[in-house]
Amino acid sequence: MTDHFTDFDSFGLDDFSSFDDPGHEAGALSDVEDFGSDVGLPNGAALAVVDNDQAVRDYLAQQLGQGVATAPSLLDLESRFGMSPIVVILGPSCVDPTDLAVVERWSRTNPEVGAILVTSELSTTLLHTALRAGVKDVLTAPIDQMQLVDTVGRVAESLGSMPVPRPMMAGSAPTMNELDDGEPGQVITVFSTKGGSGKSVIATNVAVALARMSDRPVVLIDGHLQFGDAAVMLKIQPQHTVVDAISQIDKLDPGLLRDLMSVHEPSGLLVMAAPTEPTFADQITGEQMVRLIEMVRSIAGHVIIDLPAYFNDVVLSLIEASDHIVLVAGLDIPNIKNVKIGLTTLKQLSVPLEKIQLVLNRADSKVKLDVAEVEKTLHIHAVAHIPSDVVVPISVNKGSPVVLSAPRSEVAKALEQLALSFLNGASARPMSAPGGRRLFKRG
Numbered sequence: 001m002t003d004h005f006t007d008f009d010s011f012g013l014d015d016f017s018s019f020d021d022p023g024h025e026a027g028a029l030s031d032v033e034d035f036g037s038d039v040g041l042p043n044g045a046a047l048a049v050v051d052n053d054q055a056v057r058d059y060l061a062q063q064l065g066q067g068v069a070t071a072p073s074l075l076d077l078e079s080r081f082g083m084s085p086i087v088v089i090l091g092p093s094c095v096d097p098t099d100l101a102v103v104e105r106w107s108r109t110n111p112e113v114g115a116i117l118v119t120s121e122l123s124t125t126l127l128h129t130a131l132r133a134g135v136k137d138v139l140t141a142p143i144d145q146m147q148l149v150d151t152v153g154r155v156a157e158s159l160g161s162m163p164v165p166r167p168m169m170a171g172s173a174p175t176m177n178e179l180d181d182g183e184p185g186q187v188i189t190v191f192s193t194k195g196g197s198g199k200s201v202i203a204t205n206v207a208v209a210l211a212r213m214s215d216r217p218v219v220l221i222d223g224h225l226q227f228g229d230a231a232v233m234l235k236i237q238p239q240h241t242v243v244d245a246i247s248q249i250d251k252l253d254p255g256l257l258r259d260l261m262s263v264h265e266p267s268g269l270l271v272m273a274a275p276t277e278p279t280f281a282d283q284i285t286g287e288q289m290v291r292l293i294e295m296v297r298s299i300a301g302h303v304i305i306d307l308p309a310y311f312n313d314v315v316l317s318l319i320e321a322s323d324h325i326v327l328v329a330g331l332d333i334p335n336i337k338n339v340k341i342g343l344t345t346l347k348q349l350s351v352p353l354e355k356i357q358l359v360l361n362r363a364d365s366k367v368k369l370d371v372a373e374v375e376k377t378l379h380i381h382a383v384a385h386i387p388s389d390v391v392v393p394i395s396v397n398k399g400s401p402v403v404l405s406a407p408r409s410e411v412a413k414a415l416e417q418l419a420l421s422f423l424n425g426a427s428a429r430p431m432s433a434p435g436g437r438r439l440f441k442r443g
């Protein structure tokens with residue numbers, strides 16, 4: 001079995017029949033309706049290869065197994081597959097403005113089409129053009145068969161989740177030319193050791209409030225790679241996710257980064273969404289995420305990262321790379337117990353106390369715990385008390401943060417105030433522990 005398409009550089013392959021599995025013939029276009037079941041793609045998606053060179057398209061089809069449609073042109077394919085879910089592998093002949101315009105039209109009008117471009121030579125310009133046209137991924141020769149199969153699976157999983165119109169067309173966010181080239185932005189992670197404590201509510205509202213207040217770009221990154229819901233809370237259907245950014249990490253530049261982010265139109269916030277499938281999270285390392293964050297902060301004034309409620313390689317790396325850690329605690333005993341454990345862990349990791357901003361969420365609930373008692377137990381003053389208010393779940397369900405949908409509520413005012421503290425340069429207010437001892441050593 002040939003694992004690599006080693007001769008992709010030229011695409012001057014005279015005899016594709018010399019490749020493996022000579023008995024296999026790629027499916028005819030009339031097979032399209034059966035493809036989903038043959039290749040077993042998620043969402044019952046069909047799979048097709050398009051290239052004007054028959055040898056190239058047959059070779060690519062062979063890499064993907066039985067039942068793959070082939071077509072000499074995108075328009076030919078289009079006339080046959082209708083609106084059914086389909087993953088289309090674009091061969092190198094499709095690196096052409098006319099073909100990419102067809103892909104762009106598909107991606108705008110039909111979220112059930114996922115295109116993957118295979119090219120012999122990848123330039124930054126081509127990558128930009130392809131991603132802007134809505135291509136989900138670009139693979140460069142030599143093609144690794146497993147990589148191709150994985151990419152097809154990933155794109156098939158994401159079908160139906162692409163936005164119309166594409167986010168890069170939105171008006172209020174900065175364009176590539178307007179991207180910030182000032183001082184590296186502040187990185188703010190929103191973390192808790194207790195699930196459901198309100199991290200995503202706080203991260204999305206603070207990010208939106210900052211985007212409205214700041215004259216520099218503000219980016220929200222969903223770092224809850226398995227079950228991130230920041231995009232849902234902002235009613236955004238992301239075209240690209242953190243996975244796409246990580247897979248292009250070596251080629252990222254400001255323009256490309258911008259193309260991979262979605263725009264929250266009411267505020268101009270740029271959003272890099274979590275992967276569409278929890279399993280994609282396994283492919284991402286802490287080191288890669290830190291590289292991504294470093295690039296994002298180079299084009300933004302503030303980068304807000306919504307995290308899950310556990311420590312792992314990615315979470316620890318992001319916490320270490322942050323300027324501020326918003327530590328969210330609810331006002332009940334399990335919350336306080338877990339936050340105390342979290343603080344101890346952060347201390348063991350030598351995270352400076354100055355970075356930590358304790359935020360008490362649902363601080364006015366009719367619960368028995370007293371804020372002052374909680375602060376005393378944790379040996380740290382809270383920088384914000386966010387009240388409990390039914391407007392929050394209502395706003396979550398509407399996909400419109402409270403700072404926009406209920407700006408006069410106390411909860412919105414508290415979140416605005418928290419955002420403002422980051423514009424003005426936030427710092428933690430450590431509390432003297434009994435006997436004058438601080439919980440953490442400074443520095």
Ligand SMILES: Nc1ncnc2c1ncn2[C@@H]1O[C@H](COP(=O)(O)OP(=O)(O)OP(=O)(O)O)[C@@H](O)[C@H]1O
Binds near residue numbers: 195389392396
């Ligand atoms: N101040 C508040 N008042 C009322 N409800 C709130 C408040 N903060 C959060 N909630 C509710 O709590 C629920 C959980 O909030 P959220 O999703 O932000 O938690 P999370 O910490 O991000 O959870 P996860 O650990 O699963 O990521 C949401 O449904 C939200 O409506």
Ligand SMILES: [Mg+2]
Binds near residue numbers: 229307
């Ligand atoms: Mg969350």
